[in-house]
Amino acid sequence: MSARTSGPGRKTLASVERLSFRYPDSARAAVRDVTLEVGEGEVVLLAGPSGCGKSTLLRCINGLIPHMYHGEYQGRVVVGGLEVAKTPMSTLSENVGFLFQNPENQIFMFSVERDVAFGLQNLSVPREEMRTRVDEAMRLLGVSNLATRAPHELSDGQKQRTALAGVVAMRPRLVILDEPTSLLDPKTALEVAELIGRLNRELGITFIIVEHRLELLVPLAHRLVVMEGGSKVLDGAPEEVLSDPRVESYGVNVPPISRLYTSLARDGIRLPRNPSTPEELAQEINDL
Numbered sequence: 313m314s315a316r317t318s319g320p321g322r323k324t325l326a327s328v329e330r331l332s333f334r335y336p337d338s339a340r341a342a343v344r345d346v347t348l349e350v351g352e353g354e355v356v357l358l359a360g361p362s363g364c365g366k367s368t369l370l371r372c373i374n375g376l377i378p379h380m381y382h383g384e385y386q387g388r389v390v391v392g393g394l395e396v397a398k399t400p401m402s403t404l405s406e407n408v409g410f411l412f413q414n415p416e417n418q419i420f421m422f423s424v425e426r427d428v429a430f431g432l433q434n435l436s437v438p439r440e441e442m443r444t445r446v447d448e449a450m451r452l453l454g455v456s457n458l459a460t461r462a463p464h465e466l467s468d469g470q471k472q473r474t475a476l477a478g479v480v481a482m483r484p485r486l487v488i489l490d491e492p493t494s495l496l497d498p499k500t501a502l503e504v505a506e507l508i509g510r511l512n513r514e515l516g517i518t519f520i521i522v523e524h525r526l527e528l529l530v531p532l533a534h535r536l537v538v539m540e541g542g543s544k545v546l547d548g549a550p551e552e553v554l555s556d557p558r559v560e561s562y563g564v565n566v567p568p569i570s571r572l573y574t575s576l577a578r579d580g581i582r583l584p585r586n587p588s589t590p591e592e593l594a595q596e597i598n599d600l
């Protein structure tokens with residue numbers, strides 16, 4: 313059964329209103345007039361060709377733009393009731409967790425447990441509370457047994473889990489991930505995807521995720537947003553967006569199951585909905 317629940321009735325957690333951003337010395341805007349609402353508890357995937365503005369949009373939501381990157385900024389981004397451009401990064405980081413594409417860019421310094429605690433130290437969380445949260449995050453991400461390991465002793469997958477544990481320990485309402493599985497082998501990537509699904513279901517964390525390997529994350533996503541040339545071009549339930557005839561022209565890797573669904577439909581075989589897992593596909597064919 314799909315883990316997804318329907319979207320309507322959710323409270324808005326993040327809203328992007330007519331946002332445009334141009335980097336200095338750049339001829340054209342990297343993000344153009346984008347409007348996007350993300351509901352509390354949603355998992356939103358962001359896709360589109362290289363250079364279409366995905367990472368830039370993420371930076372506008374976590375505050376790196378305009379606080380660290382300067383440029384021409386128009387529109388408004390509000391997260392958890394805070395207007396990003398007018399809120400200091402230190403306050404934003406209590407609400408929004410962010411994981412860079414490359415885990416090497418996260419802070420890895422001492423040992424797994426000290427690295428997981430790192431972000432909390434900046435939030436000046438009391439010692440006892442810190443211990444509890446670090447233990448809980450390590451347990452959730454399955455790295456408790458690695459607590460005293462040094463960074464150079466970890467695999468890429470273990471590093472990615474440690475980085476994610478550090479984000480979870482801060483208990484953000486929104487977590488933003490830029491290609492979280494790109495460096496991982498298929499098995500580890502699937503494990504990380506499953507963990508994201510658990511964090512969403514069990515802790516109610518909202519996610520915005522840029523990911524090329526859609527087949528991994530579509531099963532747990534509530535929405536799929538496609539960008540091209542800085543603009544938002546498609547936005548809807550993943551199964552709807554993936555059956556849109558334009559989707560492949562935007563450079564989106566349509567998962568094989570969705571492709572099969574579309575080609576069956578072209579041959580006049582209409583399944584009730586576009587399945588996101590082999591199990592769903594089998595069930596639908598069975599029901600037919």
Ligand SMILES: Nc1ncnc2c1ncn2[C@@H]1O[C@H](COP(=O)(O)OP(=O)(O)OP(=O)(O)O)[C@@H](O)[C@H]1O
Nearest residue numbers: 335336338342360361362363364365366367368369
């Ligand atoms: N720091 C920067 N300074 C100037 N231009 C930038 C900067 N970062 C990105 N750009 C430009 O902004 C546009 C959007 O880039 P962005 O990194 O947001 O795309 P993306 O969709 O994340 O691409 P990819 O899939 O390759 O990661 C591109 O034209 C890129 O060259």
Ligand SMILES: [Mg+2]
Nearest residue numbers: 366367368490
């Ligand atoms: Mg990018």
